[in-house]
Amino acid sequence: MFTTAIEFFQNGGFYMYPIAFVLALGIAIAIERFIVLTRERVRNRQIWQDLQPALNAGDFRKAHEIATRSQAALGRMVAYGLTRVGAGRRAEDIELALEEGLMEILPRLEKRTGYLGMFANIATLLGLLGTIIGLISAFAAVANANPAEKANLLSQSIAVAMNTTAFGLIAAIPLLILFSYLQSRTTEIVDSLEMAAVKFTNMIRKVQMEREVAQTAQAARQPAGTAPRA
Known part of the structure; x- marks a missing residue:
């Protein structure tokens, strides 16, 4: 099989080499993207496990420190949202900050993946071009x-x-298959980030509501004419 493949490649002519180059470049990009997306998925899962206890406890300062130190996409997105917490901002402001963080992360996740679809088209067109040039030369040779x-x-x-x-x-x-696979992996990560953004917003709202209820109850317990504690 190896000898047959070598003969097949050698008999194809000049255009076999650019097609092989495009294939090798596409495979290299696919491997790099697979490593990046897999690492990003693991990091996002780990940072969310680290953030949940601090968020549930309402310790936003600690959560912000954890998110800032993290290199995960989820950590950067949550850091955007935490900068709006505790400054009298509305929940809508926090959601806009999360969307801003997601829009900054998305191009990094999709980086170079689109080249695989382009390389697949280039390989097909180079194959057709090589065949046409070969047929022209063949008819000219037998004339x-x-x-x-x-x-x-x-x-x-x-x-x-x-x-x-x-x-x-x-x-x-195979380039088209790799392109579709990497796109699906990217979509899964983006969906997980959007889900985490919703959970994060709900946690913030829950903590803020609990604090408001506690402050209201404390103010109700204050004797008349007594200023509430700072």
């Missing part, structure tokens, strides 16, 4: 050949020219 040998030479030349189309499709199909 002055012996009539008895024309059919044999033409069939051999066409078979060689079709190698580039086959290799272009061989390169394009």
